[in-house]
Amino acid sequence: MRYLPSSPVEDRALLDTIGVPDAEALLVGIPEALRLGRDLDLPTSGSEQEVAWEMMGLANRNTRFCAQFLGAGAYDHFVPSAIDALISRQEWFTAYTPYQPEISQGTLQHIFEYQTLICDLTGLEVTNASLYDGGTACVEAALMAVRVAKKRNTVLVSRGLHPLYREVLKTNFAPHAGLNLVEVDLKDGVTDLADLQAKLNGDVAAVLVGYPNFLGNVEDLPALAASIHAAGALLVSVTQEAFAFGWFEAPGKAGADMACGEAMSLGNKPNFGGPFLGFLAVKDAHKREIPGRVVGQTKDLEGRTGYVLTLTAREQHIRRDKATSNICSNQGLVALRANIFMHLAGPEGMRGLAQQNAAKAQYLRQRLLELPDMEVVDEQPFFNEFVLRYKGDYAALQEACLKESLLPGLDLGRFYPEYAGCILWCATELHTRQMIESLVEILARVPASV
Amino acid sequence: MFLRQREPLSFERSVSGKRGMDLPRLDVPVAQDTRPAHLKRSGFDALPELSEVEVIRHFTRLSKWNYGVDDGMYPLGSCTMKHNPRLNEKVAGLPGFTDSHPMAPDAFVQGNLALLFTLQEWLKEITGLPGVTLQPSAGAAGELTGVMLIRAYHVSKGAKRRVILIPDSGHGTNPATAAMAGYEVVELPSRPDGTISFEDVTDPVNGKVRKGLQTLVSELGTEIAGAMITNPNTVGVFEYRFKEISDLLHSVDALVYMDGANMNALVGVARPGDFGVDVMHLNLHKTMSTPHGGGGPGAGPVCCVDKLMPFLPVPVVVRDTVKVGEGEVPKHSYRMEWDQPQSIGKVHTFYGNFGILVRALTYCLSHGSDGLKAATLRAIVNANYIRTRLKGAYALHIDSPSLHEVVFSDTLQAKHDVHTLDIAKRLIDHGYHPPTIYFPLIVPGALMIEPTESEGQDELDAFCDTMLAIAKEVEENPEALHQAPTLAPLRRLDETTAARKPVLRWVKS
Numbered sequence: 024m025r026y027l028p029s030s031p032v033e034d035r036a037l038l039d040t041i042g043v044p045d046a047e048a049l050l051v052g053i054p055e056a057l058r059l060g061r062d063l064d065l066p067t068s069g070s071e072q073e074v075a076w077e078m079m080g081l082a083n084r085n086t087r088f089c090a091q092f093l094g095a096g097a098y099d100h101f102v103p104s105a106i107d108a109l110i111s112r113q114e115w116f117t118a119y120t121p122y123q124p125e126i127s128q129g130t131l132q133h134i135f136e137y138q139t140l141i142c143d144l145t146g147l148e149v150t151n152a153s154l155y156d157g158g159t160a161c162v163e164a165a166l167m168a169v170r171v172a173k174k175r176n177t178v179l180v181s182r183g184l185h186p187l188y189r190e191v192l193k194t195n196f197a198p199h200a201g202l203n204l205v206e207v208d209l210k211d212g213v214t215d216l217a218d219l220q221a222k223l224n225g226d227v228a229a230v231l232v233g234y235p236n237f238l239g240n241v242e243d244l245p246a247l248a249a250s251i252h253a254a255g256a257l258l259v260s261v262t263q264e265a266f267a268f269g270w271f272e273a274p275g276k277a278g279a280d281m282a283c284g285e286a287m288s289l290g291n292k293p294n295f296g297g298p299f300l301g302f303l304a305v306k307d308a309h310k311r312e313i314p315g316r317v318v319g320q321t322k323d324l325e326g327r328t329g330y331v332l333t334l335t336a337r338e339q340h341i342r343r344d345k346a347t348s349n350i351c352s353n354q355g356l357v358a359l360r361a362n363i364f365m366h367l368a369g370p371e372g373m374r375g376l377a378q379q380n381a382a383k384a385q386y387l388r389q390r391l392l393e394l395p396d397m398e399v400v401d402e403q404p405f406f407n408e409f410v411l412r413y414k415g416d417y418a419a420l421q422e423a424c425l426k427e428s429l430l431p432g433l434d435l436g437r438f439y440p441e442y443a444g445c446i447l448w449c450a451t452e453l454h455t456r457q458m459i460e461s462l463v464e465i466l467a468r469v470p471a472s473v
Numbered sequence: 474m475f476l477r478q479r480e481p482l483s484f485e486r487s488v489s490g491k492r493g494m495d496l497p498r499l500d501v502p503v504a505q506d507t508r509p510a511h512l513k514r515s516g517f518d519a520l521p522e523l524s525e526v527e528v529i530r531h532f533t534r535l536s537k538w539n540y541g542v543d544d545g546m547y548p549l550g551s552c553t554m555k556h557n558p559r560l561n562e563k564v565a566g567l568p569g570f571t572d573s574h575p576m577a578p579d580a581f582v583q584g585n586l587a588l589l590f591t592l593q594e595w596l597k598e599i600t601g602l603p604g605v606t607l608q609p610s611a612g613a614a615g616e617l618t619g620v621m622l623i624r625a626y627h628v629s630k631g632a633k634r635r636v637i638l639i640p641d642s643g644h645g646t647n648p649a650t651a652a653m654a655g656y657e658v659v660e661l662p663s664r665p666d667g668t669i670s671f672e673d674v675t676d677p678v679n680g681k682v683r684k685g686l687q688t689l690v691s692e693l694g695t696e697i698a699g700a701m702i703t704n705p706n707t708v709g710v711f712e713y714r715f716k717e718i719s720d721l722l723h724s725v726d727a728l729v730y731m732d733g734a735n736m737n738a739l740v741g742v743a744r745p746g747d748f749g750v751d752v753m754h755l756n757l758h759k760t761m762s763t764p765h766g767g768g769g770p771g772a773g774p775v776c777c778v779d780k781l782m783p784f785l786p787v788p789v790v791v792r793d794t795v796k797v798g799e800g801e802v803p804k805h806s807y808r809m810e811w812d813q814p815q816s817i818g819k820v821h822t823f824y825g826n827f828g829i830l831v832r833a834l835t836y837c838l839s840h841g842s843d844g845l846k847a848a849t850l851r852a853i854v855n856a857n858y859i860r861t862r863l864k865g866a867y868a869l870h871i872d873s874p875s876l877h878e879v880v881f882s883d884t885l886q887a888k889h890d891v892h893t894l895d896i897a898k899r900l901i902d903h904g905y906h907p908p909t910i911y912f913p914l915i916v917p918g919a920l921m922i923e924p925t926e927s928e929g930q931d932e933l934d935a936f937c938d939t940m941l942a943i944a945k946e947v948e949e950n951p952e953a954l955h956q957a958p959t960l961a962p963l964r965r966l967d968e969t970t971a972a973r974k975p976v977l978r979w980v981k982s
Contacts, residue, residue, distance in 0.1 A: 024839075024840065024843070024844040024848070025839075026555075026556050026558060026839070026844075026927065027844070027847055027848060027851055027926055027927075028927070028928065028929030028932075029847065033929065033930050034854070036930060037854050037858050037930060040858060040861055040862070041858055041860075041861045043857075046850040046851070047850070049850075049857050049874070050853070050876075051874050052711040052713060052873060052876065053713070053876075054716075056716070057715065057716060057743055057747065057748040058743050059741065059742060059743055059744055062846070063598055063599065063741050063842040063846070064598055064842070065595060065598050065599075065841065066838070066841050066842065067841040067842055067844075068839060068842075068843055069839055069841060071560050071839070074560060074838045074839050075560060078567070078831070078834070078838070080584075081569075081584040081587055081588045082564075082567040082569030082570050082584055083569055083584065084569075084583045084584030084587060085570070085573045085581065085582050085583065086577075086580075086581035087568070087572065088581075091577075093574055093576055093577070095576050096575075096576075096822060096823075097574055097575050097823070099574070101497075103493075103525075105493075105525055105529050107566070108529070109533065109536075111562070112536045113542065113544075113557075114537060114539040114540075114541045114544075115532075115536050115539065115541075115767060116541075116557070116562070116764045116766050117541040117543060117554075117557050117764050117765065118539045118541045118542075118765060118766075118767045119549055119552055119554060119765045119768070119906070120768040121767065123901065123906065123907050124963070124966045124968075125898065125901055125961040125962070125965065125966070126539070126540045126906055126907075126958075127538070127539055127540070127767075128538035128962055128963060129535040129538040130539055130768065132480070132535055132538070133535055133767075135482075135977075135978070135979070136482060136979070139484065139979045140519055140520060142519070142978045143517050143518050143519040143520055144517075148977075148978075149978070150978075152768065153769075155610035155614060155770075155826075156821060156823075157822050158821060158822035159820075159822070166653075185822070187819060187822045188822060190818055190819040191819050191821065193818055194621070194817055194819055194820055195653075195820075197817070198621060198624055198653075198654045198655035199655050200655065243509070244512070245511055270508070270514055271508065271512050271514055272511070272512050272513060272514050272515060273514070273515070276515060277511070277512065292571040293572065293574045293575065294570070295570065295573045295574070295575050295582065295585050295823070295824065295827040296575030296821075296822065296823025296824050296827055297610070297821065297824065297825055297826040297827045298610070298770035298826040298827075299822070310975065316768065317977060318977070319971040319975045319976055320977075321968065321970055322966070322967050323963040323964040323967070324964035324965050324967075325964055327964075329963045329966045330966075331966050331968050331971050333971040333972050333977075334972055334975060336972070338645075339613075339645035339646050339648075340912075341645070342645075342649070343645050343648040343658070344648035344651060344652040345652070346645070346649040348653070349613040349616065349617060349649035349650040349652075349653050350611075350614075351611075351613050351645070351646050352611045352612075352613070352769040352771055353768045354610075354766075354769045354770045355766040355768035355769040355770070356764070356767060356769065357766075357769075357770055359532075359766075359767065363532055365520060366523060366528045366531070366532075367493035367494045367523075367525060368493070368494050368520070369491070369492055369493060369522045370516070370517040370520040370522065372492060372493075372494040373517065373520060375496045376496065378503070378504050379496060379497070381504035382499060382501050382503055382504035383501055385501075385502075385505060386501035404508050404509065421578070425578075430574060430581075433576055452496070452497060455500055456500040457500075
């Protein structure tokens with residue numbers, strides 16, 4: 024086996040030093056009755072060539088699309104070549120958590136820079152080294168809000184929040200008998216202010232709102248913040264498409280007390296949904312309640328600047344059952360991809376990419392609306408995703424697209440009965456005018472109805 | 474190995490007007506600005522302006538202040554820092570995988586679904602447990618999923634149980650997880666050898682009696698939802714009474730959760746499903762060599778017994794066999810099954826850290842049944858080799874037979890006022906990443922060493938020689954160790970000030 028340094032001579036030398044006849048003798052601590060006593064019923068080892076072919080075969084069983092007009096929480100953007108090249112350095116991808124700071128300054132300084140840039144994008148003051156993904160970031164944000172608010176046990180969630188984020192929230196709130204999760208309705212594709220006001224009361228710790236929301240629409244954060252703050256609750260903005268930070272105002276500057284969500288767009292491919300990059304940014308006043316790893320700047324014995332994991336008194340290895348969360352890792356390498364991406368893009372790149380995404384989505388929407396079967400649903404400012412009602416049959420549309428290697432938008436009725444017959448479309452800088460025209464051409468040929 | 478010169482924060486290098494990315498030509502009309510004035514993005518305060526080469530040099534230089542598995546032995550106990558095969562990285566980067574969209578219809582991601590299904594089959598056989606979810610993103614996320622399965626099981630039987638038992642030697646994530654899942658934690662005391670004590674334990678110092686497993690089960694009975702047990706435990710010792718422990722817990726219908734952090738000692742040798750475990754997680758970033766990435770992403774699949782399967786997170790990957798003619802090879806198709814009425818729900822937005830699961834299956838196929846067992850045995854041999862070579866120079870606090878890792882104590886060195894932290898920092902000067910230190914808590918000044926199966930004899934000898942040289946230095950020149958490290962890019966860092974006056978981001982001055 025090529026990964027093991029075994030040879031009969033060396034194995035013998037090791038065993039002789041230990042003083043046992045064979046390796047099995049070292050299993051003496053495992054009672055015989057509890058041992059397997061047979062070989063695993065699995066295929067035997069494979070050469071690199073054989074395994075490579077088998078895995079390539081699996082990759083090839085997936086359909087490759089010329090263009091994907093589907094976002095819904097996983098966005099296809101261009102990834103600069105420098106990212107994969109840098110990530111492939113063993114110093115980055117094989118290293119462990121930076122618990123020994125003198126020997127981990129690379130990872131620590133990177134995280135410090137990453138934290139700085141997430142704060143910049145969100146307009147908030149403190150963030151952590153990252154969380155698993157958008158859905159679990161919502162859970163951590165909601166639980167943190169309950170800790171910060173003290174003695175308030177209800178979290179309101181806008182129905183505009185990604186439906187799968189809401190599912191993850193439900194799963195994690197279920198074990199807590201004392202906590203309530205209540206949905207706030209939508210009106211005209213955004214959070215219904217009247218329903219929100221009716222549900223705000225002295226027990227509400229926080230309100231989670233999509234920004235932009237799952238339908239692609241932007242929520243008027245300052246207006247929501249006014250009501251939410253008047254009720255003494257926190258506004259948590261949830262962004263599933265980090266490119267939107269180049270288009271819409273930073274949530275922290277628009278009234279949000281906390282910002283969380285998904286930042287996979289920064290330097291990652293859709294990757295079948297993971298590994299992704301959850302983030303959570305908060306105000307300085309709340310920093311000791313933030314979950315997860317945090318890196319801080321300090322000095323060494325000779326006064327040189329360095330970085331360490333800090334505020335560890337919040338964490339599980341110190342506090343055990345009183346910790347702010349059980350999390351003891353971050354999405355290190357994905358955060359590094361995002362960090363490199365933000366460094367390459369800079370302020371002009373983030374703004375320029377956002378403008379291109381907005382332009383492509385607007386063009387796609389305009390061209391789709393020229394088709395007789397497409398209709399406007401809600402008229403709201405959007406970024407790179409939008410909803411149109413389709414009078415035809417989604418299955419027929421999907422089939423026609425797939426035949427031409429195009430992946431169409433999402434059938435919204437799957438998650439929102441009230442939007443049955445509507446499609447959520449997405450366009451990014453990757454979509455050329457030609458791809459958009461091909462899509463429109465194909466859709467024009469789909470039979471009007473069944 | 475290390476770059477000596479300093480690399481400033483990138484923000485301090487930023488020069489207005491530089492850029493590291495050129496945008497494509499816009500081939501559609503410029504976006505109309507439909508944003509309300511108060512929602513238009515204002516400026517950025519920190520995003521740096523650098524050329525591509527400046528960005529590449531910055532992150533290359535920073536990387537040189539890290540220590541990686543390819544630099545040498547990385548003996549972090551409980552972390553299983555084994556070789557990260559390059560094939561696994563290459564495969565995970567195949568566009569057929571990376572371009573695939575999580576919301577694409579099942580028919581168009583058959584490769585992904587076949588991969589997930591196959592990995593599940595491997596994990597089932599390895600653990601001896603018939604139910605699997607690949608959704609949890611990390612070990613801690615797996616723990617939380619597993620404990621939520623336990624909770625769902627009791628709720629389905631109409632029982633409200635409030636307690637989870639956890640040994641005092643357990644990882645901190647165990648009690649933190651139990652609390653997140655709404656449970657009260659009751660600690661199980663260890664025996665002198667680190668295994669769980671059935672009997673009450675009297676503290677030799679303060680005379681306080683801590684209730685053992687037997688007492689706790691008889692007193693708390695059906696209040697106990699389950700127990701979270703690491704096996705082999707954090708001292709590397711197999712819980713040799715595991716079957717009795719699980720039988721006792723099962724007698725009050727409490728379930729047994731196994732923390733699989735140390736599964737690298739058991740693969741191909743013993744299966745948790747065969748010794749009474751009801752539910753467990755695996756750390757694929759440990760056992761299956763998916764890279765640690767400087768802290769993540771990992772993957773923490775959960776395996777469980779039949780009776781917990783209805784509660785597994787949705788969706789579940791299932792295989793349908795397409796009917797074929799006689800004598801033909803059966804064809805399979807795969808789909809996501811979302812209709813699981815008793816499911817605890819979703820624990821990840823999509824299907825977990827898919828890219829990590831790709832690497833894990835590649836690891837499995839490369840090793841095969843024979844390689845998996847050989848890796849386990851070699852990991853155990855390597856740890857015992859280190860144990861044999863170092864046991865005179867460092868104190869073995871616990872003398873029971875250990876498996877894939879060995880835990881020493883600093884009691885011999887403490888006589889010279891040299892402690893575990895000093896030894897760890899001196900190892901850095903010798904070009905090693907230190908072992909895990911001060912864990913588990915039941916060993917004073919713990920030095921937890923896990924060499925993994927990846928190390929050959931010359932590497933093991935070089936490490937042992939270094940440890941012996943340090944032990945000698947402790948006796949001859951203890952003061953020098955308090956100064957360590959002196960050869961790393963930085964000396965010891967002031968963690969107290971970092972926590973008292975946190976500076977958590979760069980701010981333009």
